[in-house]
Amino acid sequence: MQPIKQKFQIEYTYSVFFTRNLFEISNTSLKDFFLDYQELGFQRKALIVIDQGFSAFYPQLEKQIKLYFKQAVPHIQLAPEIIYVPGGEASKNDPVLFDKLAEAVDIYGIDRHSFVIGIGGGAVLDLVGYAAAVSHRGIKLIRIPTTVLSQNDSGVGVKNGINFHGKKNFLGTFAPPVAVFNDLTLLNSLDDRDWRAGIAEAIKVALIKDARFFEWIEQNVVSLANRDETNMAYLIHRCAEMHTDHIAGGDPFEFGSSRPLDFGHWAAHKLEFLTNFEVRHGEAVAIGIALDCIYARRIGMLAENDLNRILDVLTALGFDLYHPKLSENDKINLRNGIQEFREHLGGRLTIMLLEEIGKGVEVHELDADLISLSVDDLENVQLHSAGAKVSQ
Amino acid sequence: MQPIKQKFQIEYTYSVFFTRNLFEISNTSLKDFFLDYQELGFQRKALIVIDQGFSAFYPQLEKQIKLYFKQAVPHIQLAPEIIYVPGGEASKNDPVLFDKLAEAVDIYGIDRHSFVIGIGGGAVLDLVGYAAAVSHRGIKLIRIPTTVLSQNDSGVGVKNGINFHGKKNFLGTFAPPVAVFNDLTLLNSLDDRDWRAGIAEAIKVALIKDARFFEWIEQNVVSLANRDETNMAYLIHRCAEMHTDHIAGGDPFEFGSSRPLDFGHWAAHKLEFLTNFEVRHGEAVAIGIALDCIYARRIGMLAENDLNRILDVLTALGFDLYHPKLSENDKINLRNGIQEFREHLGGRLTIMLLEEIGKGVEVHELDADLISLSVDDLENVQLHSAGAKVSQ
Known part of the structure; x- marks a missing residue:
């Protein structure tokens, strides 16, 4: 029949x-x-x-x-x-x-x-x-x-x-x-931490999709950090618009494996877990973005100037870009996060990295040793940034 | 904004x-x-x-x-x-x-x-x-x-x-x-009960959508009752086809209230519950169909000849058309089933009844007293049918 x-x-x-x-x-x-x-x-x-x-x-x-x-x-x-x-x-x-x-x-x-x-x-x-x-x-x-x-x-x-x-x-x-x-x-x-944390997702979507939106965030970074409502209203509207456009234009119920909006998220998920959610989601995303951008710079994918602009914006908003749990080498550690993300996606690892501000590109593997070196870089950025604050 | x-x-x-x-x-x-x-x-x-x-x-x-x-x-x-x-x-x-x-x-x-x-x-x-x-x-x-x-x-x-x-x-x-x-x-x-029970849904969909399919079931009722595999294969294919066509052509995820495939089901659901699922779903649907067809006859909607053909097919397949729980007047009884079905649909009662074989029509109320009288009719049909079997 x-x-x-x-x-x-x-x-x-x-x-x-x-x-x-x-x-x-x-x-x-x-x-x-x-x-x-x-x-x-x-x-x-x-x-x-x-x-x-x-x-x-x-x-x-x-x-x-x-x-x-x-x-x-x-x-x-x-x-x-x-x-x-x-x-x-x-x-x-x-x-x-x-x-x-x-x-x-x-x-x-x-x-x-x-x-x-x-x-x-x-x-x-x-x-x-x-x-x-x-x-x-x-x-x-x-x-x-x-x-x-x-x-x-x-x-x-x-x-x-x-x-x-x-x-x-x-x-x-x-x-x-x-x-x-x-x-x-x-x-x-919201307290200042949650006000700030939400901005991380806007930076994420700007970085992979819209260089002009990133520039706008750069230009308004001080007022955003100081809780300017008008700028926050614009930031939320633009980010929500890009998010909904992405859903409608792509694979809304994720039947495939590609998840570009997960940029910066593999490490973020793991860090939230490693810190028992003491690091909030947006804070972890900020660190995840910084980590993957440093990684992209290390493999020659992202220009140094772009990397510095990104780290500067995150730092100016007040994000910590390092957490000691990132460097710990316990049985459960950051490196596990890659494998877990692979399982979460279903066998094939697909990670969004940055080619330039406003343009993401998908890769299918990450080098665990280079990730560890990138974590060291993050720690240095954080030390330098704290030092800079002290010296001002 | x-x-x-x-x-x-x-x-x-x-x-x-x-x-x-x-x-x-x-x-x-x-x-x-x-x-x-x-x-x-x-x-x-x-x-x-x-x-x-x-x-x-x-x-x-x-x-x-x-x-x-x-x-x-x-x-x-x-x-x-x-x-x-x-x-x-x-x-x-x-x-x-x-x-x-x-x-x-x-x-x-x-x-x-x-x-x-x-x-x-x-x-x-x-x-x-x-x-x-x-x-x-x-x-x-x-x-x-x-x-x-x-x-x-x-x-x-x-x-x-x-x-x-x-x-x-x-x-x-x-x-x-x-x-x-x-x-x-x-x-x-499958035992004979479950073999038979599944035929009730085919009769249901034939009655509301396809008079020719009902005629085919009528013509093959003896062989279906006697577990003829070739006829069962056709019955399943045609019923599945009508079921999937209905889903694709209508409201697959039921955002609205209309549920024509629930023909015969309001009483069936209640009877399953009243008998603690001793009456199987298909058996209950056979009774539910018979009940609603008698009701449709009582309000002058369905012709007597059509009603008799339907009751004959159900009886020839070996379905019981009555269960004592239908007549019980405990706190939880058949009449509650109407109100529960209304709640299940979300406020407005929509029940499919039969105008003629192959053609259903939706109504928005049922008279509880007429339902009780229809249950009495069912009991008589069952007695008559049992008597007929004995006298053969």
Whole structure:
């Protein structure tokens, strides 16, 4: 008998909105969005999940949200309970939190035509997105990212995930949200480390795709370090735009092996793990970028002037470019990271390196000894930079 | 700032192959399929998961599979352990089994370019499909269904799922397989109940979409009941074809509310639950179809002649059309099923009823009292049919 050949396409669309003071009654962003979901004889609901780390800065948040929905979006029924989960990587490590969200979806009758709204940093949004994606085979997800990193990178993308038996993002899906609301005023909750950390992903995407954007960052590096909101708004918008363009133009659900947006990430993932996540993701990415750029310089791929510009920008933003864990030679060490990244991709190693600012190129092997030498270089850069600061 | 509008499409293709004796060395179906996955310097792997209920009939299966891969597909590395899970609904109720599969994916280094191969009935394939879909955000899934029901219906579709806190399919995703292999000889493992039960889904799809296919079933009802393999092969192929066509032509990931393939299913789901799954899914669907057709007759939608033809075919195949649990008036009863189905769909009830053989029509309410009367009718049909058998 003839085989049956099945073929179909699924179209995904969503918008990333940029706003301030999202839950003030005068702000119509959410109200306007929900106008498209207004049917008669059909009760849509919404379950809200908030990052505790974030909510501590906004004691009035729950009250404000409830008032907003009551007045501006009366046709969507809020679940009576707002769910809180711990912020940061902890939210992805504890399987009880996943169960808690799935139970809330069940208890409050959140169906496939209702919404789960996640408010928080990237880790919390990863957890909330995963729970929404697999409950009832997919509830509509709205992301309200509260960090630079989630507003310009993970929060506007299509992935979610939690950790399983200590393996990062072992469980997850590709599941686009129905909308993302980037509220600039929420960034006031960030300390300087998290403000800075998010800039690393913008530098990453500029380096591999857009030399002019990198130049803009160079020119505005002082004001960015000093928390200038207008420049940060531009940086987030441009980075989010490049991120979403990359997804749409390439392989959104990563059926192939190429992952250019993982530039600087193989070492970053390993360093986060080696430091038990004391080094935050963006901080680790900054180090990962610096390391891979030094490596590219060592193999003659990247010009010295380009390398220096990159290291200068990272240093001017206040990033540390070295961590002692990079040099440790324990059983679990940085070099393992290459092999792990290879396994993560599925057999063939594909690493993005830099040819020049604005232009990445994929390679399929890294020399472990050259990496160790590049780590030594990083330590020297850091010493020199600290020295320079002292001498000023 | 302007919103970013994201839009992209994901294309899915897969084939459903029809064969016999899949793991005999002379059979090249699997070998041919894996030719497309032959790269240099890139080790793809496969993890095999087998339904214990099925494997009991094939003591040589594991040996045969290992030999087949060694000789016919040497470039795919089998995980050293083949995983066994209990058959039937039990496989979806126990969260430990999901963990076991995810752990095996981890331990044996099954990555996104490798394969998980599920061999078993619909419930086991639902579990295996879910574990594959969320591990590493989606490992390639091959389904080898071993029942009529999974070969002509669930196994060729795009859904997976497990139960959560007693809620059927509460956790799951839409995740198309990369291939399905329907091996007719595997059906020898089925008892008469399961052979028959799978025919219910073919009757369902014929009734709502294809009067000629229903006529063919009518004409061949005796040989189908007597386990004629050639007719069963045709029935499975045609049913699978209509199922896959429906998915591709409609709303594959069910973003809307309409679910025509759920014809006869609202009562079926409830009856399975009320009988603690002693009534098998296909048996329950046969009753659900009969019930909704009697209901359609009672509201003047379906002609008496059509109703009688449908009841005759179901009876001739040997289906019981009544179960005492349908009439019980406990707190949890059949009537609850309507409300639960409404919640499952998300607020608006949409039920497919029959206008004539080959033509379904959607309605948005059911009268609970008329359903009770229809259950009484079912009991009478069953008594009459049993009487007729006795008097012959």
